[in-house]
Amino acid sequence: MNLLSMASRKAACGPATLYRLLALLACLPGLGGSVQAAEGGDDPLLHAITLLSQNRLEKAEAAFKALMEDAEPGSQRWLQSAFGYANCLHQLMPASADRINRARELYEQIHATAPDSPIGIRCLLLIGNIHDWSDYVGDEEDNEKARPYYLQVVEKAPQVTVGLEAAMRYAVTWIELGYNPPPEVAPDDWETRRDYGRKGVEFLEAELMKREPGPAYYAAWEMLTVVYRQLFIDFQMALETALRATGDYGMLHGEPPVEPKRNLDRINPGYMYWRIGLLARKLGYREIAYEYYTQIIEEVHTYKGAHARRILREMGFPEESIPPINPMEAFQEEGPEKKEGS
């Protein structure tokens, strides 16, 4: 059926359909817009970086490739464009063996050219990442090959975030064997599965103890909470690591709560608060449970707040100690009262 006959039929269907058709036709002039140039001004490198930041990888790849080919090998310009190009080859889906191998070669070249530069160090991590993941059909994950790369990054950048990122990735290569054991391990052989996980957890905890707190530090503790809860089914350690993730570890020893909480999950829908509240309640840490359920009510403002209020009531906290679900109830002089009927 051609467009005209289809349109005629639609037009004969009635006013509502005709109106929709009109609106569709009204949209047509907007269909053929031209592609807007990405920001970045006259500098082609800046243009390529902008494309990368916008996740427009195909265009970014072409731009970085052209820059790399024009740049003198080994120059700063070459390092930057080769790094951008390799990242596009690595991340653009669907991946293929050729593209991934080319990305790995480039990462190796960049690292060889500038081994101690931030870009060079990141290249090591990305080579580990390539071994760590199955990127295309037939590509096998190879944790054994990935680990030395991650360890090199940990050694080269002990106090830099990328070092902690590498430590987390290294730990995950062990922990995920607990989650998904190799074929020779029976699925019900939990001891072996947990042994794998323990290697990762112990390594990461030792790394964290050496480091100053910061966003990645708190993120790593948060990850360990998940592992203690899921793989080890160890509620006490899950709670302790969760409190380290929020900065409230001292509460276990009678210290006052910190404000604001440190964990990165703050912006998420209160997962960590919920987890801590629940674990603390289960393990009998009444004050910690109160602190975190209150935090949910005051910060999350959703149905979780309603549940938190219910739980605090069930725990026997007096009504006056339970905050209202949103400040409107407390503050606004003329807040809407719920009425039945209009």
Place this chain on the structure above:
Amino acid sequence: MKPTHIALVLLGLAYLYAVYTQFQVEQKTEPTGADVINIVHWHLEEGFREAMEVLIEDFEELHAREGREVKVVQRAIPRNYYEPWLNTNLVGGTAPDLIEIPLNWWRTNLLLQNFRQIDTLVGEPNRFNDFDYLVERMGDLDLHRNLSAEQRKAYAELQEPLLLEDRVARFSPEFKEWARQATVKSTFLDGLIGGFNYDIAAYYSYPISMAPQRLFYNRELLRQAGYEEPPMVLHEFFEMCEELEKLQAPDGNRVIPVAAHNRIAFTFLTNLWARPFTWRTAHQFDYLLTGDPPFSALFAAWETGQWDFYDPRTRAYFQSARKLASYFQPGFMSMQRDQATFAFVQQRTAMFIASANDAAYLFGSTDFDVGVTTFPLPGPGDPYGWDDIVDMGIGEATDVNGLIALNARSEHPELAREFAEFITSVIWNERFNRYARMMPSVIGARPAEDLMAFVTDYEGAIEVGLPTDHPDYALFEDLFLSQFWVYVSGQIADEERAFEVMVREIEEVYGDPRVGINRMWRENYERNIQRARNTSAMLNINAAVMLLQEEPPTEAQLKRYHRMLMRDAAFLGGERPRLYHDYMHRENPRPFPAFQNP
């Protein structure tokens, strides 16, 4: 002239009119020295566009007073054509600066490539919630200037504030201080969950209203049945329905107690109504301890015998849903919205399940007095014992509407952000929703007086503890719906028999190794690996950009990097479903089904 020719002429005229209309819109966007931003949405219903125009005028006025000429152009595209239109314009780079996106829109790549992440923005205060600043700039703004003479009179009788400064004066000092300092995120009634994308772990949109469902009722018919309003206790509500069925409608037929149409009946019966009955089941299997139990949990619970359809809460939910649906008009599963509305307006039905967005039409187009109330729940003396099961109401905290996202390639990104914050500030969210006759989405914004019955209920449950739907495996939802409709329709008169048939049909599929839960695990696992891979890629791209750019990373970039790092780590290579599966089957763990070839 043949009918075909008439149609062609009409079509030609229609096209010319459409082009002319479009030309007018384009003309508004032509450069005039003003900074122009565009907003697109799909709301053609009465009130929405007019309310948006009111806001646009205020926004332009505010900027004019600050010495800047700003123009905002709105465009409404019908819902049916919205996504193709949007995709085309996003690809073409011609999409507007502010774009309405659907709720739970899982078009992750489109979001990543075309929309601005607003995590950092929503972590800052909204400057339009600084009431001192507003009064200084706009204190004399006549809030009634867009109203008809009749409306102005009515508002005067209600002693509604006339000027912006009068409205501000009604807030308590504590509220003003809170609003001034509060982050954008924390000012939303839903805590901005509606604007959060779980796949990317980032915020992308601002909801501009809430859309809770309610029971509208015909006061005249209820009075004839001996009631002033519907009882809030379920068994008394059923008794009222019996009385209503004895009445004669104007068309000579018996009155039908409740009207509902297919879309809303589906949401109401399978989701809203299930919440108070089954939320505890959902929490029972929250092994991740997030408060948002994973979908796979309940399927695993069924698979391992930890839960079944004969669980008392589940059984009570199904029985009550069927009993309730027995008072709906016959064929409601295939009834369109217009048909159901018509039945209510024609007084053939006494009540109507509809959303807050339908209120303006229903209040304005009926010859009888319309009341609105929440849904009844089991209460003391319930003959079925359901009152022992239901201990929370139907929660509505997440029922948001109108999600506005920012185009990442906007030529005026800050202006676009300002408009999004303007429409979600306390004063203007109230103003917009009162005009549009919808429910505000931010704390402190009051709805119109006759919509007070729609004020969101936070104290209810929103979780559904039924293994009937999995986002990674659509087959189950289709299966459940087809069987559920047969069950609630009463085609099989005996309830127990109907329930047995439904459960047997569902369980037969669940247990099938090719298409059942075994397959669901595989799909879930593969999707999770994909999500983990995508997260890792996003983290690497983010890190690469920070290393390549000349200037040091911005705070926003660092925050995003750390969040992606956390998300990447928590995925644990995407292997979580596997552990989860084995954990749920720990008495008898089997090789993960993903690796079996059924």
